[in-house]
Amino acid sequence: MDERADEGVLLELFSTSFCGACRQTRAMLDRAASLVPGAAVVEHDLALEPELGEAHGIVRSPTVVVRSSDGREVLRAAGVPTVPQVLVAAERALVR
Template identity: 50%
Template structure:
């Protein structure tokens, strides 16, 4: 799972705590946070238009979920189940 964030983004703080809870519930979940200011090439390649954006990929790197804005815990858990 890739979490695109920015330093002064309040919804990013909410998303960070939601993803931490998801990782606690699903220990196999791997969350990679990328600050869009530092990782501009990756953000551009992923089509990131706003932060926070969460992208969940399956094992073959196919996108199975994208949330622009803070997702709910339930959305993240369903996305992780789809990625398996």
């Protein structure tokens, strides 16, 4: 089960420990989360949980998935998205 804020936004990062772009993405998500009340960042290491990546159709790291509190996916970005891209997706996740 995913960790979710009850009324917030889930920012999921699918990463690997040996990925340089993943470090950039982690920092960007932390910044975005600090601007969105109720946002939670959850990171999944694909080297440790390959079955999770397969179950979610993740084919590249980093991949960011932004979800609403009910689990609806509003953004999937392979690579490093920008803070503005994540903020726009977070806003869509909050609109019901």
